[in-house]
Amino acid sequence: MKATVLVRPKEGILDPQGQAVEQSLRKLGFDVEQARVGRVVDVEVAASNAEEARTKVEEMCKQLLANPLIESFEIEVA
């Protein structure tokens, strides 16, 4: 099954990359209050149903895909 993981810098964590993007968007004339930059990971996981896929991907996030000190994650199962 296909799953998409969205990894984001946790709220309150300084995100210099996001700040640079935010400033660049402002320079282009966009009225931007804030930009934060995260990461998308698409995975195809062997699972018989969506729930099983979600459980497996959640474990992947905890063990590797996100660092819980600084990042939060969301999982979408197609």
Added chain:
Amino acid sequence: MKAKVAVVQFPGSNDDHDAQWSLQALGADAQLVWHAETELPHATRAVVLPGGFSYGDYLRCGAIARFAPIMDAVTRYAGDGGLVLGTCNGFQILCEAGLLPGVLRQNASLSFICRDVAVRVTRNDTPFTSRCEPGQRLVIPIKHGEGAWFAPRDLVEELDARGQLLLRYEDNPNGAVADVAGVINEAGNVMGLMPHPEHAVDPLLGSGDGALILASLLDAVRERSLAAA
């Protein structure tokens, strides 16, 4: 007999030979150990994880290297009280592996920084700083894009209270929380730092201050060997 120190080579390590050279210059028998090995060489007295860009820094710096086969042996070694030092990428790997607290993040400036920095040694009762005076100022180069150490505030306070924030920048170059340049684990046998002591062992190259850290480590190795004998 010379103390055997294992310097681990990951794909993308690039300070492995400098680490080996500097340890040998200080009298150790430093051996390069490939990441795919599953055991450290017999009679290893200390392990050094060198700087570089292991696995291209993919995902997060150090995040992939921690799964290298040799890391199981390094984790066991550290768990048994063995001395482990990580510099730069080695520090990042030790944090990702959970052997040291915190995590290294992108520099606040987003720039790769390569220059000498001054750090203060907070304690000298550790195997990595015994040759320093408490509060001593060391000048050691940094060269990193992701060197901003981070931990949540309550953890920083705990670590500070336990004296684990071993090196602190005099003039914070990268946005590290609490000016932290190096930390030690609670047991006192694993240390990581962003500056490169292996690049500062000869005043001819700008500073010899890094030798104080490496020589402290080798002193600890000798003391332990004598105690064991």
